[in-house]
Amino acid sequence: MNDNAIIDSRTDQAGFFNAARAILGDKGLITDPDDIEPWLTDWRGRYHGKALALAQPANADELAGAVRLCAERAIPIVAQGGNSGMVGGATPDDSGTALLLSTRRMTDIAIDADAMTATCGAGAILQVLHEAAEAQDLRFPLSLGGKGSATVGGLVSTNAGGTQVLRHGVMRALVLGLEVVLADGSVLDMTSALKKDNRGFDLKQVFVGSEGTLGIVTRAVLKLSPAIAERRVAVVGLDSLHRARELLLHCDAALPDALEGFEVMPQSCIDAVKAYNPDTQDPLETRHAWYALLEFVADRAGAEMLGERVEETLFAALEKGLGDDAVIAANEAQAEAFWTIRETISPAEKAKGPAAQHDISVPVEKMPDFVEAATKRILADHPDHEVAAFGHLGDGNVHFHVIAPRGADAAEWGPATGKDISRFVYDFVTEWGGSISAEHGIGQDKRDVLHATHDPVALRTMQAIKQALDPQGILNPGKLI
Numbered sequence: 001m002n003d004n005a006i007i008d009s010r011t012d013q014a015g016f017f018n019a020a021r022a023i024l025g026d027k028g029l030i031t032d033p034d035d036i037e038p039w040l041t042d043w044r045g046r047y048h049g050k051a052l053a054l055a056q057p058a059n060a061d062e063l064a065g066a067v068r069l070c071a072e073r074a075i076p077i078v079a080q081g082g083n084s085g086m087v088g089g090a091t092p093d094d095s096g097t098a099l100l101l102s103t104r105r106m107t108d109i110a111i112d113a114d115a116m117t118a119t120c121g122a123g124a125i126l127q128v129l130h131e132a133a134e135a136q137d138l139r140f141p142l143s144l145g146g147k148g149s150a151t152v153g154g155l156v157s158t159n160a161g162g163t164q165v166l167r168h169g170v171m172r173a174l175v176l177g178l179e180v181v182l183a184d185g186s187v188l189d190m191t192s193a194l195k196k197d198n199r200g201f202d203l204k205q206v207f208v209g210s211e212g213t214l215g216i217v218t219r220a221v222l223k224l225s226p227a228i229a230e231r232r233v234a235v236v237g238l239d240s241l242h243r244a245r246e247l248l249l250h251c252d253a254a255l256p257d258a259l260e261g262f263e264v265m266p267q268s269c270i271d272a273v274k275a276y277n278p279d280t281q282d283p284l285e286t287r288h289a290w291y292a293l294l295e296f297v298a299d300r301a302g303a304e305m306l307g308e309r310v311e312e313t314l315f316a317a318l319e320k321g322l323g324d325d326a327v328i329a330a331n332e333a334q335a336e337a338f339w340t341i342r343e344t345i346s347p348a349e350k351a352k353g354p355a356a357q358h359d360i361s362v363p364v365e366k367m368p369d370f371v372e373a374a375t376k377r378i379l380a381d382h383p384d385h386e387v388a389a390f391g392h393l394g395d396g397n398v399h400f401h402v403i404a405p406r407g408a409d410a411a412e413w414g415p416a417t418g419k420d421i422s423r424f425v426y427d428f429v430t431e432w433g434g435s436i437s438a439e440h441g442i443g444q445d446k447r448d449v450l451h452a453t454h455d456p457v458a459l460r461t462m463q464a465i466k467q468a469l470d471p472q473g474i475l476n477p478g479k480l481i
Contacts, residue, residue: 009330013052016073020055020099023065028105029090030054039100040081040091042145044357046414047088047444049076050096054364055326056476058105059121060179060187060218067216068185070099073303077101079212081123084146084202086359087443089211089479098477103153106218116224117176117193122153122217124133129222138224141260145343151218154302159209161439163295163342167260168225168395170439171208177221178204181472183214192219206465211441212476214469229304231260232296232310233335236323237288241368241393244292244365248394251294258306261295269345269390276348283338292323292393293342345390345442346399354410355403356418358425362434364396370432371398377428378421385421397438400425406456442480450480 021029030036036054041047044092057063070077071193076098080090092098106121113136126140126147133140144150144162149199154160156178160442161170168174177191190204207215238244244264251259267287274280281292298306307328314326329335351356362370375387386403402421404413426436426446428452444449451459466473466481 001385006027006252012073012256016069016075017053020053020066021205023069024055024057024062028056028058028062028428030056036100039080039102041230042091043084043087044088047091048285049078049092049094049098051092051098051100053099055101056105057101057103060106060181063101063103063106063216063218064181064185064187066099066101067181067183070474071184071472074472075099076477077216078476079103079153079157080151080217081151081157082125082146084149085154085158085443086357086440087437087445089441089443089445089476090139090154091444093242093478099303101216102153102202103216103218106153111138111224113138114227115193118222118224119191119222120152120222122151122156122219124152126150126152126155133224134227135313137227139227140174140222141225142171142174147442152222154250156208156217156220157211158441160437161392161395161397163263163339163392165260165397165439166262171177172205174223175204175208175220176223178207178217179219180204180215180217183475184470187218187282188215191219191221211442211443211480213466213480214475224297228300229300230306231335232307232453233329233338234296234310234314235283235338236292236294236314236317236328237284237286237325238290238292238323239288241290241371241389244290244393245365245368247292247317250317250322251296251313252394254316255296255309258302259294259394260297260307260351261293263293263342263391264393264398265291265293265342265345265390265474266388267291268386268388269349272348272352272388273341273344277344280341280344281337283341284327286325291336295339298413302400342390344431345388349388349401349403353406354408354418355401356414356421356425356434358400358402358422358429359440360400360425360429360434360436361395361397361438362429362432364394364436366432367393367396367398369430370434371400374400374425374428378424382417382421392438396434423450444479447478447480 031053078092103122106123108121109132110119180188204205371389384405388401389398391398426449
């Protein structure tokens with residue numbers, strides 16, 4: 001990036017604001033520091049930055065115009081959706097030179113029931129998308145705890161996962177088309193959503209998971225599925241994560257067309273949720289070392305037999321010793337209560353105090369052994385800490401959290417002990433052939449770790465793509481690459 005251009009943009013701030021306001025309108029450009037402040041801190045509260053201004057384009061044309069203006073003046077741009085990311089990927093640095101560009105006004109959603117697709121603006125909220133699809137007797141099969149704030153653009157940019165990856169895959173598998181504004185302000189339209197298109201590279205996949213470093217997603221065409229006609233949600237108590245893995249294999253073999261979610265939670269996570277929300281009820285009458293949360297679904301054709309098939313499958317599992325106790329939700333309210341426990345784990349643990357949180361994956365068959373070995377190593381060195389591993393066992397992704405002792409000062413513990421623990425976890429998961437980021441992305445939180453642990457050839461290839469698409473380096477600088 002041209003340092004002189006940045007200096008010039010500071011001295012000509014009024015000129016930039018006037019030009020930006022001409023493109024975005026009065027509602028589209030925010031310059032009051034107090035109005036910008038709420039968007040300068042990440043969801044976890046670990047990163048805080050400054051911004052030259054906050055741009056809120058209403059459509060792709062306005063966004064493209066703002067990007068062209070920034071490209072002409074070499075002004076950095078940090079794109080932001082719902083600001084619910086976990087790795088500081090949408091937070092500007094503290095220089096105050098970047099334009100914070102929010103897609104929150106780009107909220108249009110169009111459902112094509114015949115094609116079973118949804119065309120969404122980047123700022124469309126995930127929960128609103130769910131509701132729009134349901135109104136057409138369809139569904140978008142990706143959900144996560146932050147569905148009330150997460151945006152489509154953010155989900156695409158981070159290649160989000162969630163609780164239904166086991167059956168439907170991550171965001172990458174659900175994106176049929178994209179519209180992206182490139183670093184020079186040109187618009188790349190890849191929204192044809194053809195089932196067969198062999199005109200060279202599948203360019204849209206370059207931008208899925210690129211975290212706003214290669215272009216800014218303005219529109220996405222997403223794959224929808226038939227609405228669920230019936231579901232069964234169950235909780236099984238287990239004595240080990242190894243037993244949970246055996247239960248997963250059993251259920252997947254018995255009901256491969258119906259098993260949609262398989263989450264694991266230790267007793268400590270249940271206790272944390274109960275402390276955070278005292279109205280929470282234990283899922284089972286007795287305490288267990290681990291709990292598996294399972295969801296089975298069926299369309300209209302299989303709805304009538306689903307309940308019976310699930311009961312038979314879980315009864316056979318208990319007969320084989322693959323669980324100690326089980327309950328199938330009696331109604332939708334109880335099913336939602338079970339899922340609420342799982343989705344409340346992150347805020348419940350956040351309330352407990354500082355923690356080193358790791359979104360990691362290893363080959364599915366290795367996950368129980370990995371969690372056991374990593375936990376043993378950490379507690380040997382830090383016996384006053386707590387380890388909580390929970391999440392999507394079915395696709396080899398768990399959230400591996402190491403919680404500081406009660407009363408620990410976050411400002412002191414995080415940069416010292418917390419950082420040392422994270423360094424060990426990332427080195428250890430790399431040794432096991434895993435990934436330091438399964439679904440949350442890299443952002444600024446894991447950038448240095450990525451460069452220390454990832455294949456150098458892969459890193460050079462990503463850097464070459466970045467240089468080709470953003471030669472000035474103005475798109476989300478300091479993140480990912």
